[in-house]
Amino acid sequence: MLIEVGHFALSLALALSLVQIVIPIWAARSGDSAMRAVATPAALGAFGCILFSFAALTYAHATSDFSVQNVVENSHTTKPFIYKISGVWGNHEGSMLLWVLILALFGALVAVAKDSVPAVLRANTLAVQGLITFVFVLFIITTSNPFNRVNPAPLEGNDLNPLLQDFGLAVHPPLLYVGYVGFSITFAFAIAALIEGRIDAVWARAVRPWTLTAWSFLTLGIAMGSYWAYYELGWGGWWFWDPVENASLMPWLAGTALLHSTVVMEKRDALKVWTVLLAILTFSLSLLGTFIVRSGVLTSVHTFATDPTRGVFILGILVLFVGGSFSLFAWRAPLLRQGGLFAPISREGALVMNNLFLAAGCATVFVGTLYPLLLESLTGEKISVGPPFFNYTFVPIAIPLLLIVPFGQTLAWKRGDVHAASQRLFAALGFALVIGLIAMAMTWGGPAMAPIGIGLGAYLLIGAGLEIVSRARGYGNSRSSKPAVILRRAAGLPRSAWGTAFAHAGVGIVVLGIAAQGWATEGLAVIKPGQSVASGPYSATLDRVGPRSGENYEETTGFLTIRTTGGDYVGTVETGKRFYPSRRMTVTESGLMTIGVSQVYASIGEVMPDGSIGLRLYYKPLVLLIWLGAVLMALGGAVSITDRRMRVGAPARAKSKPLPPSAVPAE
Amino acid sequence: MTARRLACGALALSLLTTSALAVQPDEVLSDPKLELRARDISSGLRCLVCQNQSIDDSDAPLAKDLRLIVRERLKAGDDDRQVQDYVVGRYGEYVLLRPVLALHTLLLWLTPIAVLGLGAFGIWRLARNRKSTAPQRLTAAEEAEIAALTRRD
Numbered sequence: 042m043l044i045e046v047g048h049f050a051l052s053l054a055l056a057l058s059l060v061q062i063v064i065p066i067w068a069a070r071s072g073d074s075a076m077r078a079v080a081t082p083a084a085l086g087a088f089g090c091i092l093f094s095f096a097a098l099t100y101a102h103a104t105s106d107f108s109v110q111n112v113v114e115n116s117h118t119t120k121p122f123i124y125k126i127s128g129v130w131g132n133h134e135g136s137m138l139l140w141v142l143i144l145a146l147f148g149a150l151v152a153v154a155k156d157s158v159p160a161v162l163r164a165n166t167l168a169v170q171g172l173i174t175f176v177f178v179l180f181i182i183t184t185s186n187p188f189n190r191v192n193p194a195p196l197e198g199n200d201l202n203p204l205l206q207d208f209g210l211a212v213h214p215p216l217l218y219v220g221y222v223g224f225s226i227t228f229a230f231a232i233a234a235l236i237e238g239r240i241d242a243v244w245a246r247a248v249r250p251w252t253l254t255a256w257s258f259l260t261l262g263i264a265m266g267s268y269w270a271y272y273e274l275g276w277g278g279w280w281f282w283d284p285v286e287n288a289s290l291m292p293w294l295a296g297t298a299l300l301h302s303t304v305v306m307e308k309r310d311a312l313k314v315w316t317v318l319l320a321i322l323t324f325s326l327s328l329l330g331t332f333i334v335r336s337g338v339l340t341s342v343h344t345f346a347t348d349p350t351r352g353v354f355i356l357g358i359l360v361l362f363v364g365g366s367f368s369l370f371a372w373r374a375p376l377l378r379q380g381g382l383f384a385p386i387s388r389e390g391a392l393v394m395n396n397l398f399l400a401a402g403c404a405t406v407f408v409g410t411l412y413p414l415l416l417e418s419l420t421g422e423k424i425s426v427g428p429p430f431f432n433y434t435f436v437p438i439a440i441p442l443l444l445i446v447p448f449g450q451t452l453a454w455k456r457g458d459v460h461a462a463s464q465r466l467f468a469a470l471g472f473a474l475v476i477g478l479i480a481m482a483m484t485w486g487g488p489a490m491a492p493i494g495i496g497l498g499a500y501l502l503i504g505a506g507l508e509i510v511s512r513a514r515g516y517g518n519s520r521s522s523k524p525a526v527i528l529r530r531a532a533g534l535p536r537s538a539w540g541t542a543f544a545h546a547g548v549g550i551v552v553l554g555i556a557a558q559g560w561a562t563e564g565l566a567v568i569k570p571g572q573s574v575a576s577g578p579y580s581a582t583l584d585r586v587g588p589r590s591g592e593n594y595e596e597t598t599g600f601l602t603i604r605t606t607g608g609d610y611v612g613t614v615e616t617g618k619r620f621y622p623s624r625r626m627t628v629t630e631s632g633l634m635t636i637g638v639s640q641v642y643a644s645i646g647e648v649m650p651d652g653s654i655g656l657r658l659y660y661k662p663l664v665l666l667i668w669l670g671a672v673l674m675a676l677g678g679a680v681s682i683t684d685r686r687m688r689v690g691a692p693a694r695a696k697s698k699p700l701p702p703s704a705v706p707a708e
Numbered sequence: 709m710t711a712r713r714l715a716c717g718a719l720a721l722s723l724l725t726t727s728a729l730a731v732q733p734d735e736v737l738s739d740p741k742l743e744l745r746a747r748d749i750s751s752g753l754r755c756l757v758c759q760n761q762s763i764d765d766s767d768a769p770l771a772k773d774l775r776l777i778v779r780e781r782l783k784a785g786d787d788d789r790q791v792q793d794y795v796v797g798r799y800g801e802y803v804l805l806r807p808v809l810a811l812h813t814l815l816l817w818l819t820p821i822a823v824l825g826l827g828a829f830g831i832w833r834l835a836r837n838r839k840s841t842a843p844q845r846l847t848a849a850e851e852a853e854i855a856a857l858t859r860r861d
Contacts, residue, residue, distance in 0.1 A: 276765055283760050385835050393831060401823040408819040422812060425754045427762065427805025434820045567733045646732070655733060 044109055047097025048188035051138075054090035054145065055178045057083050061148070061171030065164035069236075077160060080167040081152040087174055088142075088149035095129075095142045098187050102129045108194035111135060111187040117200035117623050119593040127211040128201045133335065133351075134187035136214060140331070141177045143215075143222040147251075148174060151226060158247045165233035166226070173225050176358050184351045200623035203594070209269030213262060217289060220259025221327040224296060226251040228324030228366070231317045235369050238376040240317060245307035248320070250682050252303060256296045257678030263289050264671035272631055277561070277642050277659045279667055282431045287410040288330030291403055295323040298399035301392045309389055309454060313377045315396070321370060325363045326403070332359050333410070387457040391449025398442035405434045443497055443552065446545055447504020451511070469507050473500030487560055494556020501549030505542045512538060540681025547673030554638075554666030564658040567649065577660030578606055579641050581614070586654055594619045596630070599645045599654050603634050611636065616645040616656075638665040731764060732772070737779055746779050749791055753778070754803045762805060774803075 061083035068076035101109045102125050105118050115132045116125060124131075130139040148170040151163065158166075181187070230248045234240040266289065271279045280286065299319040305312045336352030383389040409426045416422055447469055451462040477496025484492065513531035515521055521530075564576035573582040581601040589596045598617035604610055614632030621628070632643040639662045646655025731750075737743040747764060753774060755766035763771040763778075774795065781791040795803055807813045846854070 278765070281760070397824065397827045397831065400827060401820055404823040405820040408816055412813075412816045416812060420812065423800070423802040424807045424813065425760070425802055425805050426807055426816065427752075427754060427760055429752050429806035430816075433806065434817075438820060438824070565731065565733055565736065 043097050044101055044106070044188050044190065047094040048186070050090040050094040050097070051178060051182060051188075054087045054094070054141075055175060055182060057087040057090060058145075058171045058175040058178060061087060062168050062175060065168040065171075069161055069164055069168075074160065077164040080164050080171075084145070084148040084152040084167050084171065087171070088145040091138075091142050091145045091178070094188075095138055098135060098138060099126065099129050102126065102135075105198065107196070107198055108190050108192070109187075110189040110191045113191055113195055113198045115201050116198040117593065118197060119623070120200060120206070121592050123208070123211060124201060124206045128205075130214050131201050131205045131210050132187075134181070134185045136218075137177070137181050137185050137335070138187055139214065140218055140222060141174060141181065143218050144170070144174050144177060144225055147223060147226050151229075151251075159243065161237060162230070162233050162244065162247070165236050166229045169229035169232045170225060173229070173362070176361065180351075180354050180358065184354050200593070200621065203619065203621040203624055203626050203628045204273070206593075206621075207269065207273060209265065209273065213265045213269055216258050216265055217262030220255050220257075220262045220296075221289075221292060221330065223251060223255025223258060224292060224320075224324045224327050227255070227299065227320040228362075231320035232366060232369065234317060234377075235373040238373055240313050240377050242307050242310055245303050245316070249300075249303050249307065252296065252300050252320075253678045253682045256293075256300055257675040257682075259289070259293050259296060260671055260675045260678065263293060264668045264675075267671075268668050271664075272633060272642075276644065276657070277563075277631075277661060279558075279664070282409070282428045284410050285334055287406045288333045291406050291410075292323050292326040292330060294399050294403040294406065295319060295326050298396045298403070299323050301395050301399075305389050305392050309383060311383060311389060312393070312396075314374050317374065317377065318370060319396075321366045325359075325366070326407075328355075328359050328362055332356060383454070384456045386452065386459050388449060388452045388454045390457070391445055391452050394445050395442065395449065398438055398445075402435055402438045402442070405431070405438060409434070440497070443501060443548065446501055446548065447507065450504065450508045450541070450545070465507070465511060466504065469500055469503040472503050473497070484560060491556050491559030494552060494559070498549045498551075498553035498556055501552060502546050505546035505549060508545075509534065509538065509542045535684055537681045537684040540677045540679075540684065542677070543680055544674045544677030547670045547675075547677055550666050550670030550673060552670075554663050554668075554670060557663035557666070558661065560662050561664075562660045565656070567647075567653050567655050569651070569653040573604075574656050574658045575606065576641070576658040577662070579611065579658075579660055580604055580606060581641070581643055581656065581658050583654065583656065584613075586648065586652055589617065591619070593623065594621045596620070597645075597648050599632075599643075599656065601632060601643055601656075603641055603643075611641075614641070614643050616643045618645055618648065635665065638663050638669065640664050731775065735772070735775055735779065737783070742779075742782050745788060746775070746782055749778050749782075749788055750775055752792070752805050753795060754805050756799060756803065760805075774799075 061080055064083070065077055065080040068074070068079070098109075098111070100106075101112050102116055103122070105112060105116055105125070107113050107116075111132060111134050115128050115135075120128065128135075130136040148167060151158075151170065152167060227248050230244065230251070234244055263286075266286070267279050270281065270286075271277060299316065302312045302316045302319055306316045332352075332355045336355050409430055413424050413426055416424060447466055448462060451465045452458075473496045476499040477492050480495040481492035509531055510527070512534055513527045515530065521527065560577075562577035564574040564580075566572075566574045568574060568583050570583050570585050573580045581603050584600045584602055586597065586599050589598045596617040596619045598615050601614050601616065602610065603612050603614060612634050614634045616632035617630050619628045619630055620626070629644060634641040634643075639660070642659040642661055644657045644659075646657060648654050731747070737746060750764035751762045753763045755761045755763045755768055755771040755774075757768050757770050758766050761771075763774045777795065778791055781794055786794065792804070801808065807816060809817050
């Protein structure tokens with residue numbers, strides 16, 4: 042019964058989102074403010090309905106209700122409870138329901154947000170958001186209904202793909218979806234601005250918290266996916282330039298560009314048309330990502346199931362939104378007046394460079410991901426575009442981008458002084474050079490790129506710190522070098538300045554982590570209990586091999602002791618091969634030992650009848666920095682959201698009360 | 709995320725009674741220099757039955773065969789280029805994870821440079837059209853107007 046009510050609630054959400062589209066647009070034309078206000082309850086209602094239907098599906102999964110097809114296909118009574126919950130979105134239908142849930146949540150948040158968004162802009166934004174919700178709910182109801190029943194109900198389900206039975210599934214998709222879908226709000230704001238033909242700093246200020254939220258979550262989602270792939274795949278890679286990864290990287294790159302161009306627009310009223318274009322582009326790339334993943338154009342675990350009607354439907358959605366928004370852009374963008382002149386050497390100029398390199402990087406990922414598909418459909422020729430291609434093309438674009446990060450921060454708005462900026466950065470460059478040289482001397486004969494990367498990372502980190510220090514010291518007459526003054530001023534700096542510093546420092550930390558992977562080592566051998574494999578400064582000794590069982594799997598586990606090459610005991614790790622009888626699948630579980638921010642990574646291979654095992658042992662120096670840096674970046678985004686100008690906003694006009702006659706001030 | 713890669717591996721594992729994991733100890737060449745070259749070449753060759761995965765990482769038996777071929781050719785004295793050409797000759801261009809630069813991949817290789825170049829050109833054009841942002845001197849009329857305004861106080 043609850044399932045049917047959930048299904049009904051979803052249909053109700055469809056109707057409510059239709060109301061959310063039609064009434065505000067109509068009201069905007071007629072200028073009826075009461076009708077315009079309908080958008081708010083409609084958005085809240087749609088969210089409530091979708092939340093209910095999501096809860097209904099979750100309940101069915103939690104209670105293993107095998108009369109529901111979706112539960113039969115993806116659950117099993119012996120599955121651990123946490124995976125029964127995360128299994129709700131571990132399949133196509135459920136993940137799309139999560140998608141629209143987040144979409145409607147963002148719509149509801151815009152509807153109730155107490156900010157200074159002008160009423161017409163808000164109504165139009167909600168209408169566009171309603172259209173996105175409508176189309177995706179329609180997609181679920183017509184092609185991917187999670188509420189289908191089976192009769193008779195089987196006694197047992199097919200279980201969830203063991204690869205997805207991991208904590209990663211519980212966090213990676215929700216984080217990623219908040220990021221993906223969050224950009225729908227910036228898109229809706231951009232379309233609303235185009236419909237109105239007006240865009241200004243108020244718009245930029247209204248959009249910024251949403252962009253920051255989406256960006257922060259997308260950063261976390263990508264990092265989480267990367268870490269999940271790293272520990273689950275068994276060979277210690279952290280990024281594979283896989284089409285599905287690229288699908289999430291593209292909106293991230295465009296979103297990062299958007300974040301920076303919005304700053305220019307808010308502060309200097311420039312780059313308006315470009316910012317609107319980026320807002321459209323970012324969400325279009327989110328939709329493209331959804332299409333790539335969901336349509337099965339590139340078959341993967343992420344696709345869960347392939348069904349051509351779904352692919353065609355999502356392609357239709359893509360064409361509708363991308364085609365529609367770009368047409369609207371071409372038609373209305375000339376109305377947006379440009380303002381805010383600036384010299385090429387200025388903060389704005391540096392941010393334009395940032396946008397140029399990010400756009401080029403995004404285009405590279407785009408063409409690398411889709412070119413094989415295009416070429417095959419046009420000429421029938423099959424080519425592969427893999428990591429070596431991206432290393433040759435993306436990395437040379439990323440390096441100059443990273444070099445200008447601290448540089449842009451030290452330039453003044455409107456008109457900067459290269460000489461003064463270089464002087465201020467001199468310390469950062471000097472330190473970075475020394476650190477890079479030390480790294481090179483310590484690892485002489487190793488890979489050449491690694492010390493360069495270390496230097497680059499150090500430069501970014503010091504640059505981020507320097508920005509805070511130089512702002513706290515002050516400029517000109519108010520310049521002070523007293524520590525107490527500097528500390529007090531640093532604490533008083535706007536939160537957005539701290540957010541920027543955190544995010545940029547995070548980038549530096551990621552670069553350090555990536556660079557250090559040049560020194561990663563691998564050891565590989567077939568060993569019997571008592572024997573060891575060495576890798577870098579550590580070795581692993583196989584203590585024993587034994588069976589072990591979990592709630593729904595059997596595991597052959599290798600128990601290892603990690604020691605330094607000097608023979609000092611470090612700890613123990615376990616790595617095993619898990620066999621899941623319900624799906625008849627075997628998955629390798631790697632064993633990780635964290636030492637500081639470095640890791641020793643053990644992965645079991647073949648298990649021989651004589652009791653020996655193939656063992657792969659990696660030493661991954663500073664590897665955790667890759668993900669910790671990303672977390673710091675997201676934290677920077679979060680800090681920036683709490684900036685005073687976001688919390689306070691423009692002063693709201695007080696309700697005009699008729700003044701008592703006596704209170705009329707004298708002229 | 710790349711769980712698909714896992715799927716490929718898991719598929720290979722579930723279909724076979726004996727499981728293999730990427731490069732096996734028995735495949736490793738005794739000459740470390742030659743082995744390093746073999747690893748380098750392998751990481752640029754695609755596992756044909758997997759999704760976007762190199763033979764160096766793959767668990768599939770076909771990938772193992774290819775790894776052995778690479779090592780055999782290296783032992784026979786081929787240079788890196790010859791080994792690659794040999795594999796491409798047998799399996800086609802599809803095995804190369806870094807596509808060749810040819811007419812049909814021109815667009816692929818040129819896009820990054822083209823976007824950078826066109827973007828830089830566009831920015832340069834816009835900046836030139838905007839003229840200078842240096843403060844312009846006030847006209848005589850404006851000066852007079854300011855003088856008139858300031859005198860009132």
